[in-house]
Amino acid sequence: MANILLNVLIAFLVGSILFGLQRKIMARIQMRPGPPIIQHLLHTLKFFIKESSFPKTAAMPFYIAITAMLCVIWVAAVIVGPVTGGSLLLIFAIYALHKIVEHNAGSSSGSPYGKLSCVRAVFSAAAEVPLFAVLIIIYLKSGTMVISNIISYQTIHGPLLYSIPLAAAMFFVLILSKAPYSPFAITKGKDIVSGYETEHFGLLRGYLMISESIAWYMLLWVFLTVFVGGLSPLWYLAGMIVLTTITAFINATTPILNPNHSIMMQVSFAVIGIVGSIVLLLYI
Amino acid sequence: MEKLYLASYSMFIISLASIGYALIFNPAYWIVYTISIVFIPTLILSFGLLVMARGPKEEDEDKTKEPFIGY
Numbered sequence: 001m002a003n004i005l006l007n008v009l010i011a012f013l014v015g016s017i018l019f020g021l022q023r024k025i026m027a028r029i030q031m032r033p034g035p036p037i038i039q040h041l042l043h044t045l046k047f048f049i050k051e052s053s054f055p056k057t058a059a060m061p062f063y064i065a066i067t068a069m070l071c072v073i074w075v076a077a078v079i080v081g082p083v084t085g086g087s088l089l090l091i092f093a094i095y096a097l098h099k100i101v102e103h104n105a106g107s108s109s110g111s112p113y114g115k116l117s118c119v120r121a122v123f124s125a126a127a128e129v130p131l132f133a134v135l136i137i138i139y140l141k142s143g144t145m146v147i148s149n150i151i152s153y154q155t156i157h158g159p160l161l162y163s164i165p166l167a168a169a170m171f172f173v174l175i176l177s178k179a180p181y182s183p184f185a186i187t188k189g190k191d192i193v194s195g196y197e198t199e200h201f202g203l204l205r206g207y208l209m210i211s212e213s214i215a216w217y218m219l220l221w222v223f224l225t226v227f228v229g230g231l232s233p234l235w236y237l238a239g240m241i242v243l244t245t246i247t248a249f250i251n252a253t254t255p256i257l258n259p260n261h262s263i264m265m266q267v268s269f270a271v272i273g274i275v276g277s278i279v280l281l282l283y284i
Numbered sequence: 285m286e287k288l289y290l291a292s293y294s295m296f297i298i299s300l301a302s303i304g305y306a307l308i309f310n311p312a313y314w315i316v317y318t319i320s321i322v323f324i325p326t327l328i329l330s331f332g333l334l335v336m337a338r339g340p341k342e343e344d345e346d347k348t349k350e351p352f353i354g355y
Contacts, residue, residue: 001303001306001307001310001316001319001320002307004316004317004320004324005303005307005320005324008320008324048331048332048335048336049335049336049337050336050337051336051337051338051339052336052337052338053339064329067329068325068326068329071324071325071328071329072321072322072325075320075321075324075325076321079317079320079321202336203332203333203335203336204332206332207328207329207332210328
């Protein structure tokens with residue numbers, strides 16, 4: 001239990017700091033001083049003591065329960081990942097549930113912005129879930145879906161990043177789509193205010209931000225573990241900083257795409273990634 | 285609001301007790317995982333509901349009676 005609590009705490013703190021780092025890098029690229037790196041963490045904690053009220057049109061208690069659902073799934077991801085080194089299929093299921101939570105958080109609030117975001121969540125799931133199908137490529141290459149076995153495979157055969165680079169690129173696009181201000185972040189596009197989070201303010205926003213920080217940490221953790229191998233905590237941190245910096249560069253220099261373009265680009269990445277990886281596996 | 289406060293308080297106590305139980309008595313793995321998945325999020329949420337600031341009572345009615353103008 002102590003191990004799980006520690007891992008959840010680390011995931012939250014590191015995820016929050018990395019989000020802060022991302023905002024800082026984006027600001028510097030755009031010639032702004034930007035907020036301090038710990039700003040995201042401070043915002044998360046600050047929201048807990050802000051005055052909160054619940055919209056009259058919110059579908060209670062679903063409106064509150066859905067925020068808990070997001071936290072439940074990412075705490076489960078921490079247990080499946082760093083704590084037990086379990087199956088990647090469970091991580092895939094958790095990611096699919098994340099899309100459902102985005103959808104339901106939008107629809108439960110009663111806000112038109114939330115509802116638009118809820119429609120976009122379904123729309124984007126059609127593109128992001130195939131991207132997560134990268135796991136099949138990993139299975140075809142390593143013969144296993146269990147994270148601890150994939151680490152052992154890489155200890156013998158070297159990082160999967162070199163043998164299935166297109167699959168790694170696909171997974172990176174998936175990570176990118178979960179970053180704030182990303183070109184693929186259509187569910188939280190500024191044209192719909194804050195998307196499914198628009199009507200979740202005060203403590204519920206802080207609660208969602210905790211889960212999102214854990215989600216960001218977990219996605220980076222899965223990428224590094226599955227494509228680079230088991231690393232020491234310092235190398236994990238270094239890898240996460242590198243990945244966050246790359247996403248910050250991309251996010252700072254690209255606008256948020258409109259939903260159609262975002263989906264088409266993600267689907268194109270998925271098709272190129274899956275077909276290309278299978279060709280690489282067959283002929284190299 | 286009073287009902288919400290009572291529910292949050294009970295949720296907080298139950299979550300804290302369950303996590304404490306898993307920490308001290310070291311039960312079977314599946315029990316630890318269940319407690320973690322259910323009660324860590326519940327603990328955070330109930331803590332939030334307890335410490336969140338509430339507006340003045342006289343403003344409460346205005347807030348709930350305000351018509352929804354989103355559509």
